[in-house]
Structure formats: structure tokens, C-alpha cells
Amino acid sequence: MAPAAAAPKSSLEVLLETIKKRDEQPKDVPPALPARPTCRGRLPSSRRPSQPSGVKLENGVAKGAVVDTVIADKKPWVDKEISGQLGVDKEISGQPGVDKEISGQEVKEEIVVKARIFGTKRKFSNGLMLEESPYVDSFQEERKEMTTFNELPSVSSRANKNGNPVFTDTMDYALQKKLRVWCPSPDATWRLGQIQSISGDDVEILLVNGEVLTLSPEKLLPANPDILDGVDNLIHMSYLNEPSVLYNLQFRYSRDLIYTKAGPVLIAVNPLKEVALYGSDFITQYRQKLNDYPHVYAVADLAFNVMLRDGINQSVIISGESGSGKTETAKIAMQYLATLGDASGMESEVLQTNVILEALGNAKTSRNDNSSRFGKLTEIHFSETGKLCGAKIQTFLLEKSRVVQRATGERSYHIFYQLISGAPPLLKKKIFLKEANYYNYLKQSACLRIDGVDDAKKFSMLVDALDIIKISKEDQMKLFSMVAAVLWLGNISFSVIDNENHVEIVSNEGLTAAAKLLGCSSPQLVNALTTRKIQAGKDNIIQKLTLTQAIDARDALAKCIYAHLFDWVVEQINHSLGMGRQHTWRSISILDIYGFESFIKNGFEQFCINYANERLQQHFNRHLFKLEQEEYLEDGIDWANVEFVDNADCLSLFEKKPLGLLSLLDEESTFPKATDLSFANKLKQHLRGNTGFRCEQEGTFKICHYAGEVTYDTTGFLEKNRDPLNSELIQLLSSCKFELPKRFAAVMVADSQNKSTLSWHLAVDSQKQSVVAKFKVPFPISHVFTQ
Numbered sequence: 169m170a171p172a173a174a175a176p177k178s179s180l181e182v183l184l185e186t187i188k189k190r191d192e193q194p195k196d197v198p199p200a201l202p203a204r205p206t207c208r209g210r211l212p213s214s215r216r217p218s219q220p221s222g223v224k225l226e227n228g229v230a231k232g233a234v235v236d237t238v239i240a241d242k243k244p245w246v247d248k249e250i251s252g253q254l255g256v257d258k259e260i261s262g263q264p265g266v267d268k269e270i271s272g273q274e275v276k277e278e279i280v281v282k283a284r285i286f287g288t289k290r291k292f293s294n295g296l297m298l299e300e301s302p303y304v305d306s307f308q309e310e311r312k313e314m315t316t317f318n319e320l321p322s323v324s325s326r327a328n329k330n331g332n333p334v335f336t337d338t339m340d341y342a343l344q345k346k347l348r349v350w351c352p353s354p355d356a357t358w359r360l361g362q363i364q365s366i367s368g369d370d371v372e373i374l375l376v377n378g379e380v381l382t383l384s385p386e387k388l389l390p391a392n393p394d395i396l397d398g399v400d401n402l403i404h405m406s407y408l409n410e411p412s413v414l415y416n417l418q419f420r421y422s423r424d425l426i427y428t429k430a431g432p433v434l435i436a437v438n439p440l441k442e443v444a445l446y447g448s449d450f451i452t453q454y455r456q457k458l459n460d461y462p463h464v465y466a467v468a469d470l471a472f473n474v475m476l477r478d479g480i481n482q483s484v485i486i487s488g489e490s491g492s493g494k495t496e497t498a499k500i501a502m503q504y505l506a507t508l509g510d511a512s513g514m515e516s517e518v519l520q521t522n523v524i525l526e527a528l529g530n531a532k533t534s535r536n537d538n539s540s541r542f543g544k545l546t547e548i549h550f551s552e553t554g555k556l557c558g559a560k561i562q563t564f565l566l567e568k569s570r571v572v573q574r575a576t577g578e579r580s581y582h583i584f585y586q587l588i589s590g591a592p593p594l595l596k597k598k599i600f601l602k603e604a605n606y607y608n609y610l611k612q613s614a615c616l617r618i619d620g621v622d623d624a625k626k627f628s629m630l631v632d633a634l635d636i637i638k639i640s641k642e643d644q645m646k647l648f649s650m651v652a653a654v655l656w657l658g659n660i661s662f663s664v665i666d667n668e669n670h671v672e673i674v675s676n677e678g679l680t681a682a683a684k685l686l687g688c689s690s691p692q693l694v695n696a697l698t699t700r701k702i703q704a705g706k707d708n709i710i711q712k713l714t715l716t717q718a719i720d721a722r723d724a725l726a727k728c729i730y731a732h733l734f735d736w737v738v739e740q741i742n743h744s745l746g747m748g749r750q751h752t753w754r755s756i757s758i759l760d761i762y763g764f765e766s767f768i769k770n771g772f773e774q775f776c777i778n779y780a781n782e783r784l785q786q787h788f789n790r791h792l793f794k795l796e797q798e799e800y801l802e803d804g805i806d807w808a809n810v811e812f813v814d815n816a817d818c819l820s821l822f823e824k825k826p827l828g829l830l831s832l833l834d835e836e837s838t839f840p841k842a843t844d845l846s847f848a849n850k851l852k853q854h855l856r857g858n859t860g861f862r863c864e865q866e867g868t869f870k871i872c873h874y875a876g877e878v879t880y881d882t883t884g885f886l887e888k889n890r891d892p893l894n895s896e897l898i899q900l901l902s903s904c905k906f907e908l909p910k911r912f913a914a915v916m917v918a919d920s921q922n923k924s925t926l927s928w929h930l931a932v933d934s935q936k937q938s939v940v941a942k943f944k945v946p947f948p949i950s951h952v953f954t955q
């Protein structure tokens with residue numbers, strides 16, 4: 169009989185096995201090397217798995233091999249837990265509840281099969297002893313029996329020269345011992361069962377629900393003994409395979425144990441409800457080391473301690489797909505650090521930044537009612553004694569297209585709805601505010617409310633936060649006026665005046681209100697939105713815009729104002745939080761970017777967001793695999809190189825010059841006659857042979873990301889990438905009498921050039937820096953990975 173095929177492994181499994189292997193040093197190895205003077209997160213020492221608090225033990229053994237039945241009702245996405253069936257990819261990876269490291273696994277499987285490095289995880293090295301028995305403690309008796317092997321069926325074991333079998337794979341052992349195994353189901357879930365008998369190539373398995381399956385051994389994966397159910401660190405598991413990892417996370421999750429360690433990584437499963445794990449009592453417990461269950465507080469605490477001890481800046485990187493809980497996790501970490509560095513009021517200022525940034529940079533998407541549409545790096549600064557003394561926020565490209573357009577059922581940025589619902593009458597009057605469904609930019613996606621969210625209350629929280637951050641009432645007024653101006657711009661409409669599709673603006677309240685709020689005259693705004701100056705020799709010719717061009721100009725102006733407004737607010741926050749910076753000594757940074765997205769229809773925004781996530785994944789791989797191993801080599805530690813699923817190929821697909829996705833997009837964006845379809849065809853022509861790229865039906869293409877395959881529709885790619893803002897619009901902003909529009913224009917000109925002689929036309933050139941080109945600017949991460 170052929171030996172059982174090597175089980176495919178995900179990169180998480182490979183990582184965990186690596187760590188486990190390192191921790192499980194044989195007893196006769198020389199004493200460990202002294203700790204190195206580095207603050208790179210060291211891996212935890214091996215220790216007995218601690219049982220989660222929610223697990224009932226009976227004579228020291230966890231009761232019930234399968235998940236608690238009550239929970240199945242509570243978590244509809246957990247498929248048939250009662251019968252022991254575990255949803256693997258569909259139920260879990262499709263859910264925002266499970267962090268990327270887990271949900272991305274199934275994508276990697278096929279690749280890992282080939283790259284598998286630990287072909288034989290456990291074996292009898294001398295025919296008598298298991299090298300790393302999964303049952304060292306709980307199966308002593310069984311092990312004794314194994315020394316005789318009289319009645320063992322011949323699975324894939326080989327005999328050593330003493331005649332005792334040598335197992336070539338963990339599955340061999342499971343088969344020989346008729347242990348619990350995971351059986352794949354046609355619906356891509358796994359079911360837990362117990363081997364009953366083996367005959368020829370068939371294994372008979374009794375499932376938890378009483379059903380009996382007959383499968384070939386290659387299809388099975390070993391399950392962990394039930395004593396390991398709910399271990400708080402995945403490296404303590406005997407068998408590291410996908411169903412076992414998911415089962416363990418689910419086991420814990422069903423008991424509200426949402427945090428689990430995976431070696432140096434903390435996995436947070438989104439509870440999607442309030443869990444009693446936070447607050448001052450918990451903070452004290454973690455600070456005083458009275459609680460060592462996995463928690464974000466523990467991660468933040470470690471970062472804080474290492475920063476103080478080694479005097480090195482720290483970073484906490486939070487990754488996961490959209491809706492998995494990154495922003496909440498980042499806030500929880502910030503809360504802990506702010507409390508630790510208690511500095512009379514500064515901590516509440518730092519925490520209030522979230523309220524402001526979420527109002528301006530978060531929106532309801534189809535995956536998440538409070539989805540961050542920008543990337544954020546929050547640096548929290550401390551003094552030498554660990555006192556909080558300031559913070560700095562860096563943001564990365566806001567998804568500004570959302571201001572003018574988005575999918576049905578999604579909302580624009582929260583602030584629009586909050587302002588409309590919560591502004592007091594006087595403010596409303598000053599900025600000519602009407603109901604939300606009066607504004608084209610808001611009503612077009614047919615979603616004005618979020619269930620369970622009180623926008624008016626959120627507005628009052630926003631104003632409180634602005635007050636706490638010390639943004640003056642005058643500046644708050646400027647902020648709200650610009651938000652209203654954007655709304656009114658969306659109500660400007662055009663009428664076609666000739667058979668060449670040229671337009672004029674329909675004079676309505678949209679025009680007057682927008683002009684008033686920006687501080688320009690209506691005719692100035694009309695000119696900027698309906699005409700373009702073209703240089704013909706020495707002369708300037710005024711060209712009328714077509715309907716499409718005018719709509720694009722209007723939308724470009726709205727997006728540009730909003731994006732600059734967002735940056736301006738961040739600047740104000742930084743100004744306010746930078747007060748105590750003279751005492752700054754070290755910092756802890758928390759990175760929270762928009763999560764990986766895959767919708768039925770994916771456009772330019774998902775293309776950019778998923779590219780950013782590929783970069784982050786590369787960083788993760790670099791720190792967890794590449795750099796760690798380099799360090800072992802440097803230290804002369806005998807170490808078998810670990811292969812892992814590297815996303816370098818996918819990154820190269822994006823970044824390669826001149827024929828990567830980004831270069832090809834940029835190139836096509838420069839051709840005036842190019843269309844989204846010609847871009848799609850160009851990709852087809854140049855990237856057809858790339859394994860990570862697939863041509864789909866006309867105008868679409870598929871990319872194999874680290875987290876899954878995504879099909880992109882190229883509609884709108886060129887326009888969104890060009891993101892044009894013509895000189896008339898910059899000039900208009902510059903000529904406005906109010907401070908903010910003027911300032912935005914100045915920033916655009918200054919950003920663009922860094923040149924001494926500025927002209928509007930040069931500024932326009934600068935605007936030609938495409939969106940993806942800006943996106944390519946790396947995240948400013950230069951740090952160590954905290955445990």
C-alpha cells in the first residue's frame with residue numbers, strides 16, 4: 169500500500185511547526201545561548217499547554233471532544249458543530265470573524281504541497297520511541313504497546329532492522345492507533361471521526377453523528393487528542409493542520425476566548441459582540457502579570473516593556489481581512505498603552521483621535537459597518553520613564569472615490585450623515601444643510617442609515633473629540649463647511665447645449681451653496697467646471713467641456729477637497745498631540761490598514777487595497793521567516809531552513825518594471841485614447857504567462873493573492889488612476905476667499921513640485937502622478953515585530 173500522501177500545509181502551519189520544533193529542543197542539547205541583545209520578538213519557551221478557563225476538566229481531561237452544542241445556535245456560521253463538523257473555508261474564511269492568517273490558508277494549500285519541507289513530522293527514530301510523540305503524556309500506555317507491534321496493520325510503516333515499524337508520517341501513526349481524524353466533506357468542511365478499521369486502501373471512520381465513512385488514508389488528516397482542545401497557543405498542538413487549527417480557534421471562540429497565540433503572533437477572532445475582556449481591571453491584571461491568557465493587552469504590554477528595557481522603538485502590526493477586527497484591536501492596544509503612560513489627560517486625547525478619524529475616514533461597506541478606508545500608523549510617544557508624551561498619526565491614501573460613488577448598500581464617510589443628523593439648527597442654517605436624501609452624493613447608493621447606529625449621537629461625540637483634541641470652534645466650523653461644500657457640489661447638474669455634447673451648469677441651489685461655502689463666486693465655479701484653458705502656441709483657447717468631462721471635473725473637485733480636508737484634520741490632530749514632544753524618548757507604533765477585500769465585483773479600490781495588503785504580508789513573511797532565519801544562521805544555530813509561502817511572486821506581478829500591473833496601468837493611463845478595455849487587453853498580452861494572473865471574460869482579470877483569488881473588473885481603472893484635476897480647479901481653489909480651499913491649492917502645488925518656479929500648469933503635471941504611483945510609496949515601517 170502506498171504511503172499516505174504528504175498532507176498539504178499552510179504557511180501558518182509551517183510557521184508553527186518551525187517554532188514548535190525550535191522550542192522542543194532535545195534534552196541533551198547544550199544549554200541555550202544567552203539572550204541576544206535584540207528586541208526582535210523572541211519566541212516563547214515550550215511549556216505545558218494551559219487549559220482555557222471555559223473548559224471543564226474531568227480528572228484532568230477536557231470533557232467533550234467536539235465543540236459545545238449551545239454555541240452552534242449562537243454562531244450561525246459555524247456549521248453543524250453538534251455533529252462534529254467543522255466549517256473550514258466557506259464558513260470561516262468567508263466570515264469577517266476569523267483573522268487573515270487562518271482564513272487565507274486554503275489558498276496556499278496547493279502551493280504548499282509542493283514546497284512542503286517537513287515531510288515527516290514525527291517518526292519512530294529507533295523503532296521504540298517516538299521522537300516527538302504527540303501523546304507523550306497522555307498516551308504512555310499506548311506507547312508501551314507500540315513496542316510490540318504484533319497486530320498492527322501494514323499501512324505505510326516500514327520496519328527497521330530490528331523488525332519494528334518506522335512510521336513515515338503522522339497519518340501512519342494515527343492510522344495505526346486508530347485515532348481521531350479529520351475527514352474532508354464535499355462542501356469543503358471537515359468532519360471529525362474515529363478510525364474503526366483499515367482494509368486494503370480503505371479506512372472506515374465513524375463520525376461523531378454516527379455516520380460511517382469509507383475514505384482512502386491520503387484524504388485524512390490527524391486530529392489532536394481531546395486533551396489539547398482549546399490550547400491557548402497553537403504551537404502546543406500535536407498536529408498542525410488546517411482543521412485542527414480552525415477547530416481549536418472555534419473551540420475557544422465558542423467560550424468567548426477570542427485570543428489565541430500562534431507562536432509570536434496573536435490571533436484575534438472577531439467576537440462581533442461585547443466580550444468582558446477589557447477595561448481597567450483587565451489592564452491592571454496584565455500590567456501586574458496576574459493574567460497570562462493571550463490578549464492584545466499582553467502584546468501591548470510586551471511592546472511597552474521591551475521599549476523601556478532596550479530603549480528601542482516598537483511596532484504592533486495588525487493585519488486581517490476587512491471586518492476581521494483590526495481597527496478595534498488597534499484601539500484596544502492604544503487604550504492599554506495610553507493607560508500605562510497615564511499623563512494627565514493626554515491619554516484621552518490620544519484615544520479621541522480614533523473618533524475623529526473614524527468619522528472622516530470610515531464608512532459602511534458591504535462587509536463592515538465601520539470599515540476604515542485609509543491606512544493608519546499611530547506612533548505613541550513616551551518619555552524615558554514611560555510617560556505618554558505625545559502621538560503622531562500618519563495616514564495613507566484615503567479611498568476618495570467613495571465620496572462621489574460606491575456600491576449600492578454602502579455609505580459614504582460617516583461624517584456626512586453625522587453632520588446632517590446631529591448639527592444644531594444654527595450650524596445647519598449656516599451651511600445650508602438639508603436632509604441626507606436631498607444630496608445626490610449620498611442618496612445614489614440607497615443607504616443612508618446603519619442599523620443600531622445613532623448618527624446624531626455620533627456627531628455629538630465627534631464634536632466632543634474635536635474639543636478634547638483642542639481643535640478650535642472656528643476650525644470646526646471650517647471643517648463642517650467644507651463637508652457641506654462637498655455635498656452641495658454633488659447637486660450641481662449640467663445641461664447639454666449643443667450637438668457636440670458641450671454643457672452649461674443648471675443654475676440651482678447646489679451651485680450657489682457650494683460657491684458660498686468655498687468662498688468663490690458662482691460664475692467662477694461655473695467656469696472651472698465647464699471650461700478648460702488650452703495653450704495653442706502663444707494663445708490660450710477656452711474649450712467647453714462635454715457632459716462627461718464636466719461631471720468628471722465636478723467629482724474630481726469634490727474628491728480633492730475631501731481628501732485634503734482629511735489630511736488637514738490629521739495635521740491638526742498631530743499639531744495638538746505633538747505638544748509634549750520635547751520630552752519624547754521612544755515610541756510604539758500601531759499599524760492598521762484597510763483589510764484585504766474580495767467582493768463579487770472588485771474595482772480599482774480593491775486593486776489598491778489588496779496590493780497594500782500584499783506588501784504588508786511580505787513584511788510579515790520577512791520578519792517571521794526570512795529575518796528570523798537569517799539571525800539563526802548568523803548566530804551559528806544549526807537550523808534547517810524553513811520554506812514558506814512567499815508572496816514575492818504576487819508582489820512582483822504588481823511591481824515589476826516595465827511589465828508589472830502597476831507599470832502597465834500607469835503606461836495605459838498616459839494614452840489619451842486608451843480605454844479600460846485596452847488596458848485589460850494589454851494585461852492579457854503581457855501577463856498571460858504569469859501563474860498568478862489569469863485573463864477572465866472581457867474587461868476582467870484575476871489575481872492569485874496570498875489571501876485568495878480576486879477577479880477585478882477594469883471599468884473605471886484608467887480614470888481613477890489618472891485622478892485628474894485640471895488647472896482651472898486648482899486655480900479656483902486658490903482664488904477662494906476662505907482659508908481651507910486656498911490651503912488645499914497651495915498644498916497641491918507644493919506637493920507636486922518642490923520646484924522653485926511654480927506655475928499652474930506645472931502643478932497640473934504633478935497631478936499626473938497616478939494613484940497607484942502614490943500607493944507605491946512604502947509604509948514607513950522600520951521596526952521589530954513584537955510578540
Ligand SMILES: Nc1ncnc2c1ncn2[C@@H]1O[C@H](COP(=O)(O)OP(=O)(O)OP(=O)(O)O)[C@@H](O)[C@H]1O
Pocket residue numbers: 438439440441442443488489490491492493494495496497536537538539540541761762763764
Ligand atoms: N474585540 C472586539 N469586541 C467586540 N466587537 C468587535 C471586536 N473587534 C471587532 N468587533 C466588531 O467588528 C466590527 C468590525 O471590526 P473592525 O472595524 O475593527 O474591522 P477591520 O478589520 O478594521 O475592518 P476594515 O479593514 O474594513 O477596516 C466592529 O465594528 C465591531 O462591531
